[in-house]
Amino acid sequence: MLFSTGEGTFLTGSAVFLTQVVGMSAAQSGLALTIVGVAEFLFAYPAGRVVDRLGPKRMWAGSTVGRAACFVALPFVDGFGQYIAVGVVFAVFGSLGGASHGAYILDVLKPKERVETQAYMYSSLNLGFTLGAAIGGVALATGSLTVVQYTPFFAAALMLANAYWVTRLPAAPHDLRVASGEQRERPPGPSAHRNVGWILTNFCIGVLWTNQVLLNVVIPLWLVEATDAPHVLLAWLFGTNTVLCIFLPAYTSKGVRTIDDALRYAWVSTGFFVVSCLITMYTHSTVGFVTVVLVWLGHVTVTGAELAISGATWAIQAELMDPRRRGDYQGVEEVSRALGGQWAPWLFTGLAMSWFAEGRGWLIIAGVIVVATIGLGPSVRMAERFRDRHFPVQPEDDDRAGNPRSTGDSPGLTGIAMADNPGESPVDR
Known part of the structure; x- marks a missing residue:
């Protein structure tokens, strides 16, 4: 803070x-x-x-x-x-x-x-x-x-x-x-740039995080240029998003523990994203109070996309990084996610504002997110196979208790439980 x-x-x-x-x-x-x-x-x-x-x-x-x-x-x-x-x-x-x-x-x-x-x-x-x-x-x-x-x-x-x-x-x-x-x-083990599954996973996550482009760029521009909503509504949009992102993350992420949970939440995020696109597209032909309510609802639903993909992202980071190379993995993640989303302000703004009549470009924006979510599943599984070959997961309860490691000197899921010699406990460390 x-x-x-x-x-x-x-x-x-x-x-x-x-x-x-x-x-x-x-x-x-x-x-x-x-x-x-x-x-x-x-x-x-x-x-x-x-x-x-x-x-x-x-x-x-x-x-x-x-x-x-x-x-x-x-x-x-x-x-x-x-x-x-x-x-x-x-x-x-x-x-x-x-x-x-x-x-x-x-x-x-x-x-x-x-x-x-x-x-x-x-x-x-x-x-x-x-x-x-x-x-x-x-x-x-x-x-x-x-x-x-x-x-x-x-x-x-x-x-x-x-x-x-x-x-x-x-x-x-x-x-x-x-x-x-x-x-x-x-550190031992292969570098993160050799983990193709990790690179593709974070590219897809970068695409899913383009909900921020909708929140901060496209919907505000759409409100000003394509609807009759008063401009003061922008303050309410950003205020609502801020309040929700302060009070809800601890609750919306409670169900995320495993990779399967993360993939499920990715689809939840995509659902919110698609609904936001459909609602916002419809405001092109509404007037007055209806427009205000729908634009606000479109912003709230894309905030739901942000909250859902947040939990999914944290779970994927925790499960798929090599604990010996977390800095390395963080660096590759930043690059991959940037490649997955840096193009979005230009493309999404063009699609929504000028490339298709009556806002139909919103359908393509929604389609891009659906395709990225479809690609996330096989990318995560590829990263899981790489993890299992090079840094297999260990039972966390044994590691945390300081008990001998169960599979020789393979590194565990958590850096705090990793020992250089078999049988060395994190307490001894």
Whole structure:
């Protein structure tokens, strides 16, 4: 929550900051953000490898300090080139932070706690972004560019506080191996980029996560351009989504424990997504209060798609990553998911707004999601077969109790239960 409050505070006023403080045009701002996004994409895989070599907790704390330093530098940035320089450095720390945070969570938690814990964290992130938006709104309401200029200092302070509390967390098993000198070489086993099933799984998940494009881009544009709904409805749409994503994740993810559960929830997400497309398409020919209700309902149903795919994603991460290479797997996941969804703003907007009369492009958007969900099943099974060959699952109860491992020195599902020698317990570790 500290992290997302700081970042949310800056993001709320980022358009004003980039154009009126840094002095970039709208076109330059868009290009700069695209370059930073591409940089974070390119750094995702090597960042994961670094996390595996140096330990997730150390890199998580260090990357947060690095982000704080970038926020401190932002008020002194002048022009496009300087912003790009700071932005690319921020992208490096962003990639390290994403890979290390994800690896730490899966490494330190018991398997039965992973999905539930990530659901609460998802709620906390949304609450933090909401608080950040409120603080950023206050800064904008002052009408002072000086206040907006130095808002990044507030974000930096929260990042430093966040880094401190990260250092207070218990060391993950991977961190302990690094500290003891056992992790001198690259982790054993094949790299994640050889796991074709994992790559395809995350590509399909990236397509399913394009529900965010509907939430944040396509439905708002559709409301403005293709319906008679009042523009103030946009505030209610985003407010509803935020509230639901704060209070519901812990409940909507309770039924997700296994891969089969995850695949079932993926279809639930797709069902919500398709219903949202059909409802929103229909608003092209409605008027007045009916339009308002249907647009709002279309936004609520696509929020249902977001909540369902969240639980599915967390379960798939927990079950299909090599516990010895979680940073590596996080990096490949980021790249694959980006490839699965980066094209969506352009394609979905074109389909919905201009390519087919009366909104029939919504049917193609829904069809894309259905095809991705169909492809997810065989991709997950391929990843399961790779897992069973290279890092077979161990009974978690025996591992957690510190009992001898039952199948020699094959790594278990959880990093915390992994021992380098047969019979060595996580308690001894």
